Amino acid sequence: MKPPVFDYVAPESLDGALDALAEHGYDAKILSGGQSLIPLLNFRLAQPGILIDLNRIGGLDEIRLDESGNLRIGGMTRVGTLEREPLVAEHAPLLFETVPSIAHPQIRNRGTVGGSLAHADPSGELPVIAVASGAQLTLRSPKGERTVAAEDFFVGLMTTDLAMDEILVEVSLPPLPPRTGTAFVEIARRLGDYAQAGVAAVVTLGDDDRVADARLVYLSAGDIPMQAPRAVELLRAEGVSEAVIEKAARLAAAEEIEPSDDIHASAAFKRHLATVVTKRALAVAIERARS
Amino acid sequence: MSTIANQRISVKVNGETFESEVEPRLLLSDFLRHDLDLTGTHVGCEHGVCGACTVQLDGVPVRSCLLLAVQADGREVATVEGLAAGPDNLSPLQEAFREKHGLQCGFCTAGILMTMGPFLAENPDPSERQIREALSGNLCRCTGYQHIVDAVKLAGEKLYER
Ligand SMILES: Cc1cc2nc3c(=O)[nH]c(=O)nc-3n(C[C@H](O)[C@H](O)[C@H](O)COP(=O)(O)OP(=O)(O)OC[C@H]3O[C@@H](n4cnc5c(N)ncnc54)[C@H](O)[C@@H]3O)c2cc1C
Ligand code: FES
Ligand code: FES
Numbered sequence: 001m002k003p004p005v006f007d008y009v010a011p012e013s014l015d016g017a018l019d020a021l022a023e024h025g026y027d028a029k030i031l032s033g034g035q036s037l038i039p040l041l042n043f044r045l046a047q048p049g050i051l052i053d054l055n056r057i058g059g060l061d062e063i064r065l066d067e068s069g070n071l072r073i074g075g076m077t078r079v080g081t082l083e084r085e086p087l088v089a090e091h092a093p094l095l096f097e098t099v100p101s102i103a104h105p106q107i108r109n110r111g112t113v114g115g116s117l118a119h120a121d122p123s124g125e126l127p128v129i130a131v132a133s134g135a136q137l138t139l140r141s142p143k144g145e146r147t148v149a150a151e152d153f154f155v156g157l158m159t160t161d162l163a164m165d166e167i168l169v170e171v172s173l174p175p176l177p178p179r180t181g182t183a184f185v186e187i188a189r190r191l192g193d194y195a196q197a198g199v200a201a202v203v204t205l206g207d208d209d210r211v212a213d214a215r216l217v218y219l220s221a222g223d224i225p226m227q228a229p230r231a232v233e234l235l236r237a238e239g240v241s242e243a244v245i246e247k248a249a250r251l252a253a254a255e256e257i258e259p260s261d262d263i264h265a266s267a268a269f270k271r272h273l274a275t276v277v278t279k280r281a282l283a284v285a286i287e288r289a290r291s
Numbered sequence: 292m293s294t295i296a297n298q299r300i301s302v303k304v305n306g307e308t309f310e311s312e313v314e315p316r317l318l319l320s321d322f323l324r325h326d327l328d329l330t331g332t333h334v335g336c337e338h339g340v341c342g343a344c345t346v347q348l349d350g351v352p353v354r355s356c357l358l359l360a361v362q363a364d365g366r367e368v369a370t371v372e373g374l375a376a377g378p379d380n381l382s383p384l385q386e387a388f389r390e391k392h393g394l395q396c397g398f399c400t401a402g403i404l405m406t407m408g409p410f411l412a413e414n415p416d417p418s419e420r421q422i423r424e425a426l427s428g429n430l431c432r433c434t435g436y437q438h439i440v441d442a443v444k445l446a447g448e449k450l451y452e453r
Contacts, residue, residue: 001337007295008315008361038357039338041316051315055362104428106345106352106406192427 003041010053014060014169018142020052022165028052030167032076032115035107060114060169063087069175070136075114075168079126080105082113092173094133094182094200098125101184104192114168117153120160123194123220127154129184130171131225132200132217138170139163157223177213180204181288183281186219187273189264195220196265197273201281203235205289211235216281218274221257228252231278240286249278300364304329305373313360320344322360323370331371331401335430342429345402346370352406371401374408383449384408393442395433403429407443415451417443 011017021028027049031037040046054060060076063085071091073082082088083099102108102116102125116126117137130137130150137148139162150171153161162168176182186198198219206212214235216228231252238244252274259270297312304327311326318337323329323346335341337356344355347369355368374382381389384404394400403426410425411417417425422443423436431439 002318002321003316005295005314006316008298008359010361034357034359034362035339035354038318038359042318042337042356051359053362100424104342105410105425106342106354106428107339107357109351110353110357190427191424 001042001044003038004044004047006041006048007050008053009050010056012056012058014057014140014167017052017054017057017167018140018165020050021167022142024050024052025164030054030115030118032118033078033107033111034115035103035111036115036119036121054167061112065091066172071173071175073113073171073173075112075117075170077113078109079103079111079113079116080108083108091175092133093176094184094202095129095173097182098129098184098200101125101186101188101192101195101198107192113171117150117171118160118162118168120154120158120224122157122223122225125184125186125195125198125219128198128200128217128219128225130173131227132182132202132215133173134215135174136172137168138172139166140169141166145169151227154224176202177204179206179212179289181285181290183284183288185277185281185284187277197221197259197270197277199274199277199281201278201285203282203285203289205286209290210239216252216278218252218257220270221259221274223258226257228256228278230256235282240282245279245282249275249282252278298361298364300361302360302363302365303367305369311360315359315361317360318356319346319358319360319363319368320355322363323355323368326360329370329372333398333401335398340430341399342402342406343399345405345429347405347409350409352409369405371404374404384411384446387446387449388439388442391438391442391445393434393439399429399431399433403431403439407446411443411447411450415447417447419444 029048031051031053061074063073089096135150182202184200186195188195200217202215204213214232218226231248234248253271259267261267301310320334323332333343335343339354339357346355422440
């Protein structure tokens with residue numbers, strides 16, 4: 001189908017975009033990569049009065065390492081840029097490993113990091129990676145800037161902590177602690193399709209080789225990126241033998257995530273897949289933490 | 292009726308500059324097909340899934356059904372019409388598709404060609420797996436992909452003289 005009628009502005013500065021957003025409020029939509037918004041317009045699921053295009057604003061797509069070792073990624077960074085950027089490969093291996101699973105090359109060439117996080121699709125990879133990485137998101141409004149932990153940013157189904165007048169301008173990934181391994185595993189019908197199940201695992205081992213800290217964050221498993229604190233507690237208490245990993249995976253899949261039926265898979269099958277991906281991801285993350 | 296003003300755009304398509312006045316909501320795919328009569332760019336799904344509408348924006352393969360024509364203002368678009376120098380003078384990539392039977396009905400072909408040119412430039416000697424991954428965003432209902440994979444391999448050889 002064709003999009004409904006709307007007006008369009010493409011400011012050349014962030015302040016210009018913030019002013020336009022403040023002026024039009026809920027009648028406006030930010031346009032970044034358009035890889036989620038334009039389909040919604042084409043289906044007429046969204047009918048904004050005006051689009052505010054961020055693509056003519058320079059400097060919002062920088063990737064840099066700050067003094068504290070945080071990897072800072074501008075909101076307008078194309079997802080496809082991440083897979084070609086050595087800083088990402090070196091300082092954010094979990095993110096780097098995940099990028100090929102996000103949509104298809106042509107979509108990644110256009111889709112942005114900020115747009116993907118703001119869209120907050122529970123089947124999206126980047127929200128999960130942001131939560132698993134302990135990322136901080138920078139939101140800008142005419143009043144100034146504030147920072148929100150990724151964990152607190154996703155508040156409900158495709159709903160975030162972004163206020164009406166705010167634009168997501170940057171995401172910051174902290175450095176991994178020593179002896180930390182990460183892994184991302186997902187199962188989709190075809191590379192780049194939305195996952196039926198997927199998990200990001202981050203495991204930090206103590207000197208005694210026990211689990212000092214860990215995170216398991218799931219996609220396509222509920223309204224927001226879903227965490228499994230009880231499974232993590234089990235790993236911390238009982239170690240990383242195959243039997244414990246099996247137990248933790250079953251616990252997370254059966255009791256901590258909330259997948260729903262869709263045309264591709266039943267909730268029960270998704271829980272089964274979640275067990276499988278958890279076991280695989282934990283085994284790899286632990287192996288990487290050791291080496 | 293719409294009270295939204297049209298916007299003036301100037302877009303270079305296959306080397307030629309076009310000036311036009313368009314509604315903000317006009318998709319780039321429709322601008323190419325209806326306003327410029329460049330119907331080689333096909334439209335299948337209009338939500339980013341099928342890949343038939345893939346063109347290059349400043350050399351980068353993108354979905355023209357997920358871009359607005361106004362977004363192409365001041366930029367360069369390449370479509371399938373720009374590939375061959377003439378009817379009897381196909382590009383090496385197109386030659387390879389003909390030789391290896393990389394198409395049947397041809398609906399998907401333009402999008403695949405516009406995707407594979409830049410892919411081969413970045414990966415002149417791709418493995419079959421890399422080719423299949425690069426093809427993941429282009430649906431073909433006819434060929435079963437094998438002949439497309441063969442054609443892309445051959446195109447790599449032709450283009451980079453191995
Ligand atoms: C065929 C297809 C397959 C896909 N497969 C996947 C997949 O497997 N995994 C996946 O994660 N995604 C997938 N996507 C979605 C894709 O990754 C999108 O690029 C992404 O979800 C949105 O990013 P965008 O920059 O395109 O945002 P847009 O479409 O421009 O915007 C999305 C929403 O976020 C808002 N927004 C955008 N930027 C900002 C900002 N900086 N601040 C505040 N609000 C903002 C917009 O107003 C809009 O509501 C797929 C898309 C398609 C078409
Ligand atoms: S028509 Fe654009 S991807 Fe299908
Ligand atoms: S040749 Fe018919 S869809 Fe590909």
